[in-house]
Amino acid sequence: MTSLTVNKKRRIIPGFHLSLGYTTLYVSLLVLLPLSMILIHTLSLSWAEFVDIVTAPRAVASYKVSFSTALAAGLLNVVFGTIIAWVLVRYQFPFKRIIDGLVDLPFALPTAVAGIALTSLYAPNGWIGQFFNFKIAFTPLGIIIALTFIGLPFVVRTVQPVLQNISAEVEEASASLGATRLQTFGKVILPELAPAILTGFSLAFARALGEYGSVVFIAGNMPMKTEITPLIIMTKLEQYDYAGATAIALVMLITSFILLFSINIIQWLANRRFVQ
Template sequence: MTRRKNIFPGFGISLGITMAYLGIIVLIPLTMVFMKTASMGFLDFWQAVAEPRVLASIRLTVLTALAAALVNAVFGLLIAWVLTRYTFPGKKLLDGLVDLPFALPTAVAGIALTSLYSPNGWIGQFLHMKVAFTPLGIIIALVFIGLPFIVRTVQPVIENIEKEIEEASAILGAAPPQTFWKVIFPQLLPSVITGFSLAFARSLGEYGSVVFIAGNIPYKTEIAPLIIMTKLEQYDYSGATAVACVMLMISFFLLLMINLFQWRVSKRWVRS
């Protein structure tokens, strides 16, 4: 049996370069984290990660990242829909502003948000609740840096949905909400989940934009990346690596669950 040749030659070389690049950039650094943690011993590892302050920071980091990703999933879909389906003055400018969190240094974003939402800030002084130096302020910072992931992931999918599908649904008697939820949203759901996972992963490791608005109050607004930085400044490299290893495992598990859910949704959509 003859082996079928690939139209584009060079698969072996391309695969080798790809695996070598990923290994050097991604796999080897992650492996070193686990190797450094494994050299500690279980008791030292448990003492490092089981501190109440560390557990509180990990819980706060995961919950605020999930909350921010959920908010971005809703409003990012809405923004992508408006930018794709409607024409209005200033559309190009608004579309460009979506990418601003990608280009803006995170420290600058943190300082700006803190100035806005502090009790004496432009926005904070009109609010009847405290935003800066609270978990709510952390969520706002994470929403800011995670929004482009949702919009830029969903936008191309909306552009590829033919308007004739909506017209056919309307002709068959479906109301606009039914058309959206029954016809359009199932096509958007895989891309929304992808954007959600990207925004969530980005939020888990965010440091610069959060450290200013959080206030870094132990047990209240202290995030896990700050714990890691604090341990590194104290030359506690083993403790910092242990916390980083826990965050890595949590991130991997949650992203795996999200990807499995996305795969099931995509498979169900293909069958239907």
């Protein structure tokens, strides 16, 4: 076999070099260039100034609120998003298509509208909040509800196609070998769903970290308690403190990248284990 034949087999995509060039240009202009501006603005600060800004008590408190609520919302979406995907795939019931379409509503709904709607529901005098003896809105719990709302479609839409591709014959074979329903789900279905669940979680988590519109209304924005990091960034931008805003944004960017990179590594290991 000649080297030309080998090269032709390796180059599956027509016009690979041209496609790679367009891809690199697109990613550079829309992703790398804007992110590099964060670093450039931050470099105008000295190291001492940078440390003072990103380690200020108010900023550190906002990191805790943003990351803890995003993590909690992501885990909730993994549980309930998987259940919703399971119901939509495995069962037939009236108005199924309508409910299936409603799952995508957070994608199309403006985030500010979602925030106002959730606040009116869960405020102390709201339709739902009035029935609870504790506050939901203007607390971290309200933030988690808002982030769960906007992140749910990511999990449902990544798990749903995988469930549709799992043959019912596999479950029947497992049952015929004496496995219970729980054993079938844990040893047959869940390993196939794990990569999709991790993908959905990473997407929901990433969206929750940067969410602003739906959270700013229901959070109450109390410093040291319910103030999220994107709000601090917006406040500094309104004060024309671009260096301070980009410094905090850089911390969020690096931390988010490390977390998402770790999740991708776990997903890669899960896929590799599944293939083997």
